[in-house]
Amino acid sequence: MGLSFVSETVSVSTPATSANLGPGFDSLGLALTLHDDLTARVTDSGFTVEISGQGAGELPVDESHLVVRSMLATFDELGERPPGLAVSCVNRIPQARGLGSSSAAIVGGVQLARGLVKGGLELLDDADALRIAARIEGHPDNVAPCLLGGFTVAWTEGVAGARAVSLTPAASVRPTVFIPDERGYTATARAALPAEVPHADGAFNAGRAALLTHALTSDPSLLFPATEDRLHQGYRGPGMPGSASLVAALRSIGVAAVISGAGPTVLALTEVPADFHPGSHWRGEVLGVDDAGARVKGGMVEHAERGPVAAGRTS
Ligand SMILES: Nc1ncnc2c1ncn2[C@@H]1O[C@H](COP(=O)(O)OP(=O)(O)OP(=O)(O)O)[C@@H](O)[C@H]1O
Ligand SMILES: N[C@@H](CCO)C(=O)O
Numbered sequence: 001m002g003l004s005f006v007s008e009t010v011s012v013s014t015p016a017t018s019a020n021l022g023p024g025f026d027s028l029g030l031a032l033t034l035h036d037d038l039t040a041r042v043t044d045s046g047f048t049v050e051i052s053g054q055g056a057g058e059l060p061v062d063e064s065h066l067v068v069r070s071m072l073a074t075f076d077e078l079g080e081r082p083p084g085l086a087v088s089c090v091n092r093i094p095q096a097r098g099l100g101s102s103s104a105a106i107v108g109g110v111q112l113a114r115g116l117v118k119g120g121l122e123l124l125d126d127a128d129a130l131r132i133a134a135r136i137e138g139h140p141d142n143v144a145p146c147l148l149g150g151f152t153v154a155w156t157e158g159v160a161g162a163r164a165v166s167l168t169p170a171a172s173v174r175p176t177v178f179i180p181d182e183r184g185y186t187a188t189a190r191a192a193l194p195a196e197v198p199h200a201d202g203a204f205n206a207g208r209a210a211l212l213t214h215a216l217t218s219d220p221s222l223l224f225p226a227t228e229d230r231l232h233q234g235y236r237g238p239g240m241p242g243s244a245s246l247v248a249a250l251r252s253i254g255v256a257a258v259i260s261g262a263g264p265t266v267l268a269l270t271e272v273p274a275d276f277h278p279g280s281h282w283r284g285e286v287l288g289v290d291d292a293g294a295r296v297k298g299g300m301v302e303h304a305e306r307g308p309v310a311a312g313r314t315s
Contacts, residue, residue: 003080003117005074010115010298011039014108015149015290016093017100018175019141020154021216022258023208030216031145032175036104038067039298040112043084044231054101056092056299060266066102070109070136071116077124077132078117094181098261103142106133107294110149114294127163130154134162142261149293155275169216169289176268177260178282186241189203189262192236192242201230216269223256223269233259246278265310 016034017244020026036054059065063072067087075081089108095101111122114120124132130220134140140154144164154164208228215222235258237244243264250257250268253276259265264281278284 003078004119005042005043005082005255006118007157008039008124008298009039010028010112010296011037012111012294013037014093014099014111014294015146017103017142017145018098018177018265018289019100019145019261020229020232020258021212021267021269022140022256023212023231024153024230025146025205025231026139026141027154027263028143028209028212029145029154030169030175031149031152031293032091032099032101032177033288033290034285035290036089036093036101036108038086038087038089038108038112039088040067040071040116040241042082042116043061043086045084047085048087050086050088052090054093055089055095056091065111066289067105067112070133073136074110074113074124074129074132075117075127077154078113079119082116086149094179094265097179097257098259098263099179100261100267101179102186103133103137103146104135104294105250107143110136111294111296113266114207115298119294130164131161140164145290145293147293149291150289151213153213156157160313165291167213167217167290170220172220173216173269173289175289176272176286178246178266178268178278178284180242180264180283181250181281182264184243184262184264186244186262189236189239192239193232194235197231203231205231220270224251224254227256227258227269228259236263241278242281244284246313249278250276 015031019029021028049061049065093101133143140162142155144152148166150166212226215226256270
């Protein structure tokens with residue numbers, strides 16, 4: 001039996017995310033209150049994309065656009081593609097800065113596709129959505145908080161693929177991001193990592209990542225030691241010296257600062273003194289934690305609730 005597509009426009013608001021958070025390489029992530037707003041509807045033919053804001057005039061506007069590619073991958077899992085799609089993107093998340101822009105596009109596409117199919121949220125549940133999005137992105141630490149909101153711990157489990165839990169950060173956690181003008185690409189930053197690391201560094205990070213789940217949710221006074229890392233930031237520093245210097249400057253005054261995702265944005269998880277000046281080419285912004293994640297609105301999904309999934313929230 002074929003799928004039925006809804007005729008209404010569906011929409012989704014996808015949060016920016018900060019991954020790694022220091023020691024949690026490819027696992028920990030935080031959803032932030034900075035969003036791209038996406039809509040989509042089924043058309044008779046063709047794939048079109050309208051873009052305003054970040055990436056307008058640069059990103060493709062056909063089926064090679066990451067949102068459309070992610071929608072098509074999701075329709076393929078569901079078993080049928082619609083004849084055409086009209087997608088619209090209002091982009092606010094700076095791209096290629098370490099704030100999860102690609103994951104926001106991917107999760108947005110997965111969610112829009114689920115919303116455009118009658119019963120789509122049941123045919124593919126949130127656990128499926130996470131698995132599909134992580135497969136497209138290649139690692140789960142940005143797509144998990146984007147989809148689920150909050151502070152997420154994500155992992156990959158054999159054939160089951162990506163799984164995640166979402167935890168509620170302590171109310172006092174107010175992330176500050178320092179965003180530079182220049183871009184940095186995840187693929188480049190990953191290429192700077194060694195194939196092997198010393199056992200002592202693995203043990204160091206395991207302890208710090210475990211501590212970070214406690215510090216972020218229950219005891220922010222421990223965020224400074226909990227954000228130490230030996231697995232990625234040191235190797236990537238030479239490729240983003242300005243970001244490495246800013247992290248060092250913030251940490252020297254006791255701020256729990258890390259590279260956000262693959263950089264070059266810097267994330268501070270504790271309060272930055274008002275008289276701290278990062279330098280002219282950094283744009284500092286205090287954000288909140290998005291605790292909802294990327295929920296679909298419109299179409300057949302107004303009344304759908306998030307189901308219990310491996311990716312469920314625990315608070
Ligand atoms: N909103 C978007 N729409 C379409 N494509 C996008 C969008 N945002 C990002 N992309 C694609 O993803 C690329 C950036 O991905 P990349 O993983 O390097 O950075 P990021 O996701 O912003 O950072 P990080 O993964 O470190 O948080 C862009 O060059 C573009 O090709
Ligand atoms: N864990 C990823 C996040 C960026 O996509 C990395 O640091 O490469």
